[in-house]
Amino acid sequence: MSETPEPLLSVEGLEKHFPITKGLIKRQVGAVKAVDGLTFDVRKGETLGLVGESGCGKTTTGRLITRLLEPTGGTVRFEGHDITHMSQGALRPLRRDMQMIFQDPYSSLNPRHTVGAIVGAPFRIQGVKTEQGTKKAVxxxxxxxxxNPEHYNRYPHEFSGGQRQRIGIARTLALKPKLIIADEPVSALDVSIQAQVVNLLEDLQNELDLTYVVIAHDLSVVRHISDRVAVMYLGKIVEIADRKGLYERPMHPYTTALLSAVPIPDVKARGGRDRIRLQGDVPSPLNPPPACRFHTRCWKAQEVCKTVEPPLVALAPGHQVACHFPENAPAPADAAPEAAVPAAPGAATE
Structure with missing residues (x-):
């Protein structure tokens, strides 16, 4: 993985609030805080995994980065350039370098167009000419x-789900982008096909020097493909670390709970592991809990968690956590003993 002094992508305080209106005059009565203050960087050549439960704001984040949605606040910088409120005309040449793989390979391809027209669309839209012609390039x-190159004249309905996703990936690669946002790229596919597509993405990254932000809820897929992992909960990042650090020493209780649900094929390896069953549902982003948003479901929550929002701070090299009572955190030599906290509710040995 190559590194540069300046990140390829830099997100700071990113927000997206969808207004809730009422009445004929569309008076705003509230807002859905889908993304509420995200800050992270992505270095050239790396893969950042973005994980969390459904509805936490992962897909919205991907669409904000690529400016398919207009941010409410914060900044998005690509190669040092602020693109947060850049006009569509100014964004057009940048879209060659920033592309998106969509989740559903069935609805993301126009059924009326041939594969050649779908994959060749970026050349036509951007006015890019190739030496041997668009058909040969496609x-x-x-x-x-x-x-198969002979699939050029076929239509999407003639392909399986995995093949359709490969067509979507081909369209993404047409103009040789630098950054690809992959929104749940394998969630709609069979398990056996998932492995093939994940391996394809890795091979393409090595061959074309691509940078990925992979949005997923499957922690097994994220562990296989990511260099670093950011965990989202209700519009905020609660933990971000390199893959090894996060999977072996998760510090946020929410991350610990997510990882406890990941299936382990080896019976001996999972023998002593506890499954943490979170109580209740994810709160509504229309009215999120105050301070720490996870405190309504956290077994370690205390009064401070309800009144003071924990900042995202580094507790180990490259490992940031937003929690007043993190787990597995290296304690300072002069730190006072941590207050006793209750055990995880509903914990059951696998």
Missing amino acids: QEILELVGL
């Missing part, structure tokens, strides 16, 4: 993602 890209 066929080379199809071959790159594991499809």
